[in-house]
Amino acid sequence: MENWSKASKLNYPLRFTLEDFVETLDGGQAFTWHKMPDKHGFAEAFEGFFSDIAARIFLSESGEVFASFPCCADSKNSGARLVEYLDGYRDYESLRAELPFRSDKIIEQSLKARPTLRILKQTPREALISFICSSSKRIVQIKQCVGLLAQNLGEPISGGVFSAIPTIEAIDEAPLEVIKSCKLGFRADYLKKSARKILTDKFDIDSLPQMPYEDAKKYLLSLSGIGEKVADCILLFGAAKFEAFPVDTWIKKAMCDMYNLSDPNEIRRFARSHFGKYGGYAQQLIFAKARNNKSK
DNA sequence: TGACAGGTTGGGG
DNA sequence: CCCCAACCTGTC
Numbered sequence: 001m002e003n004w005s006k007a008s009k010l011n012y013p014l015r016f017t018l019e020d021f022v023e024t025l026d027g028g029q030a031f032t033w034h035k036m037p038d039k040h041g042f043a044e045a046f047e048g049f050f051s052d053i054a055a056r057i058f059l060s061e062s063g064e065v066f067a068s069f070p071c072c073a074d075s076k077n078s079g080a081r082l083v084e085y086l087d088g089y090r091d092y093e094s095l096r097a098e099l100p101f102r103s104d105k106i107i108e109q110s111l112k113a114r115p116t117l118r119i120l121k122q123t124p125r126e127a128l129i130s131f132i133c134s135s136s137k138r139i140v141q142i143k144q145c146v147g148l149l150a151q152n153l154g155e156p157i158s159g160g161v162f163s164a165i166p167t168i169e170a171i172d173e174a175p176l177e178v179i180k181s182c183k184l185g186f187r188a189d190y191l192k193k194s195a196r197k198i199l200t201d202k203f204d205i206d207s208l209p210q211m212p213y214e215d216a217k218k219y220l221l222s223l224s225g226i227g228e229k230v231a232d233c234i235l236l237f238g239a240a241k242f243e244a245f246p247v248d249t250w251i252k253k254a255m256c257d258m259y260n261l262s263d264p265n266e267i268r269r270f271a272r273s274h275f276g277k278y279g280g281y282a283q284q285l286i287f288a289k290a291r292n293n294k295s296k
Numbered sequence: 297t298g299a300c301a302g303g304t305t306g307g308g309g
Numbered sequence: 310c311c312c313c314a315a316c317c318t319g320t321c
Contacts (some may be wrong), residue, residue, distance in 0.1 A: 028302065135303035141319060142302085185317025190304075227304050248302040287302085 002160055003071040007040060007058050011168050012083045015063045018043055020116040024086075025057065028139050029120045029237050031130050031146040032165070033057075042066065048215040049150075050085045053078050053121055054160035063116075070159025087121045087240075095242075098278050099194075107275075108256050110285035117284060120237055124205040126165045126234020127238025132225045133184060134193050134233070141183070148182035168205065171195035197223055216241065228264065236280040244278040245271040254290035 002107045010236040014045070016024070025046050029077055033048035042058040049055065055078065058066040069078045083089065101108040122130075133145040146165065153170045154163035171179065174194040179188040198205060208216045216239060220231040232246035245256075245266045255261045 136301050136316085137303090137318090138301060138320070144319085180317085183318070185319095186315085189316090191305090225304065229303065233302090246302085250302060251320080252302095293300090 001225040004068045005069040005071055005075050006054065006091060007042070007066040008075075008079075009068060010065045010079055010083055010088070012080075012088050014065045014083065014086060014088045016059055016065065016116045016118075016268075018059060020114055021059045021065075024118050024120060025112070026139075027284075027288060027291070029284075030122055030126070030144075031139070031143045032126075032150070033139040034143070049083065049157055049160075049164065050120075051126070052157055052164045053081055054157045054162040055082055057082070062216055065180065070157075085121055087118050090118075092116075092118065095281060098276060099282055100274060100276070104274070106289075107282060107285065110282075112291050114285055114288055117288065119240075119242070119281060119284065121240060122238045124208045124234065124238045125168065127207060128194070128220075128226075129165050129171070129191065131230045131233045131237075132194060135187060135225065141193070144184050145187075146166065149179075149184075151180060152178060156240060168195045168198050170198055187225060193224035194226065201261075205285050208235070209210075209241075211239075211244075213241045213243050217244070227270075229277040232280075236283070242278045242280040243272065245275070245283045248287075250287055250290045251283060254286050258286070 021044055024034065032050060033046040036047050036056065039045040041060065044059045044062045045056060047056045053073065054070050056068045060066060067079060067082055069075050090257040096111055099107050099111065101111055121220035127148065130142065130146050134142045136176040148164050150163045151173050153166035156163045171191055176188060176192055179191060183192060192204055203219065213235060217231050220226050220234055229246050229248050232244040236246060245268055247267050252264065254266070255267045259270065261267050271279040271283070
């Protein structure tokens with residue numbers, strides 16, 4: 001049994017529609033959030049963690065975000081960190097205005113359908129480890145892997161039952177069997193090899209956000225288990241590189257249906273020229289649209 | 297019950 | 310270069 005602080009409104013204006021709230025936290029950007037069966041009177045509630053902070057995040061009926069933290073955590077600091085994690089300080093209105101909504105009906109429509117979609121600001125480490133786990137897996141399975149890695153190899157987070165996503169060092173030091181036991185399957189080798197290479201190279205993954213997109217991507221592609229798609233996910237969700245345009249099977253299908261493009265390289269080239277520097281945000285709009293259509 | 301997963305790798309053509 | 314089987318293992 002753990003004690004959580006009373007849910008309080010974030011001290012920074014941040015609004016979501018119910019759908020965008022769920023899509024942002026549970027649509028495949030991050031894998032550490034679980035819907036709470038007991039919503040504590042809110043419209044929606046998630047429990048989980050980011051970085052080294054455990055949290056419960058609530059959405060009120062009116063679209064405001066509330067949060068609570070384990071009792072012994074520094075709620076004020078955690079709240080500020082949560083706003084940062086939700087990319088709260090970015091001006092999404094300006095960003096969205098940069099997309100070609102005037103010439104592109106799909107973008108125009110998606111912007112209307114997803115008025116408050118955001119890109120989570122995870123750490124490079126969280127994104128790197130999560131997305132190496134993600135290949136050829138469903139979201140529920142990725143969540144399971146990431147959860148097990150955290151439980152087995154991560155630093156416990158103060159005040160809660162959660163542990164953080166492990167460090168690169170912890171991955172490197174762990175026996176392969178332990179990584180395998182986190183249900184990674186063939187991805188266990190990828191993860192261990194990548195961790196080893198990062199340490200051997202003395203590469204500071206925390207520098208990824210400061211690196212030019214092309215350089216950062218080139219380095220990620222040199223790691224095991226990281227191809228074009230995973231590299232772009234790490235850069236978009238873990239390094240705030242909005243020009244990254246991850247091309248997965250959903251996007252492939254959507255881009256084929258909507259723009260008549262099928263080759264991934266062609267899709268990336270088109271994305272860069274057509275969507276511009278915030279292509280990654282367009283990708284999330286299209287991704288949400290594609291998955292939404294599918295589930296109906 | 298068996299294909300098939302939000303992908304990458306490495307070998308063969 | 311492109312093609313594609315193989316990779317673990319839980320889901321559908």
